[in-house]
Amino acid sequence: MRLYPILPSRMSILRVDNLTKTYASAGHALTVLHAVSFELAAGDTFAIVGPSGSGKTTLLGLCAGLDRATSGSVWLNNIQLDNLSEDERAAVRNQHVGFIFQNFQLLPTLTALENVLVPLELRGQRGAAKTALALLDRVGLADRAHHYPAQLSGGEQQRVSLARAFANRPAVLFADEPTGNLDPDTSERVVNLLFELNREAGTTLVLVTHDLELAAKTQRTLRLRGGKVVEPAVMAEKR
Ligand SMILES: Nc1ncnc2c1ncn2[C@@H]1O[C@H](COP(=O)(O)OP(=O)(O)O)[C@@H](O)[C@H]1O
Numbered sequence: 001m002r003l004y005p006i007l008p009s010r011m012s013i014l015r016v017d018n019l020t021k022t023y024a025s026a027g028h029a030l031t032v033l034h035a036v037s038f039e040l041a042a043g044d045t046f047a048i049v050g051p052s053g054s055g056k057t058t059l060l061g062l063c064a065g066l067d068r069a070t071s072g073s074v075w076l077n078n079i080q081l082d083n084l085s086e087d088e089r090a091a092v093r094n095q096h097v098g099f100i101f102q103n104f105q106l107l108p109t110l111t112a113l114e115n116v117l118v119p120l121e122l123r124g125q126r127g128a129a130k131t132a133l134a135l136l137d138r139v140g141l142a143d144r145a146h147h148y149p150a151q152l153s154g155g156e157q158q159r160v161s162l163a164r165a166f167a168n169r170p171a172v173l174f175a176d177e178p179t180g181n182l183d184p185d186t187s188e189r190v191v192n193l194l195f196e197l198n199r200e201a202g203t204t205l206v207l208v209t210h211d212l213e214l215a216a217k218t219q220r221t222l223r224l225r226g227g228k229v230v231e232p233a234v235m236a237e238k239r
């Protein structure tokens, strides 16, 4: 077992430094993340685990540039997110980040193919249709390209969202409880695809889960409780 930090010579792709998040709710301040720090090298696979309400989704959102911290810093692909405007953060997300959500979050009025096309077209990518079809084929859904989300099973919808997430060849893929709405067999297929695509693309994977079996598939795990990193703050490398 080796202790964190590891291999400082590898390129740092995500660095979180002393991150704190305080929400103002019902007239009082609620601090839901307390001075969280960690660093990931390109290609790492990382799990954030902890009970419901421990701050996992909040931490993921700050890392991915969906929201801004109250204090502390996030560097994503060497871009410091803290002082960027909403538009600048949206541009960073489109260029560097892929997402997978528990509830899939496909656009209901678009077909599977069109959903995968959205991030490619936002970037003005040439040959987008061909790329999107190849990705749908890779997740085993070429024959569902013209189906709408409502015409797909949960597992199929999550495979479409995998194809969409990898379309931009993101530097970091963030997945929040990606199997939370799936039965065990379907979960296994989605997880296998997620790790395969991740390996093929060399993407850094940040996974939020309360499923310890799923967390065990990543190289390192960060445990949160009540918004704090559970001691020991050092993270074990599993393999
Ligand atoms: N927008 C918000 N305003 C106020 N409190 C919030 C908001 N989002 C989350 N919280 C609170 O922050 C805490 C952590 O939430 P969350 O990050 O969703 O935890 P987890 O994903 O681990 O279940 C919870 O107590 C939740 O109620």
Ligand SMILES: [Mg+2]
Pocket: 056, 057, 058
């Ligand atoms: Mg959550």
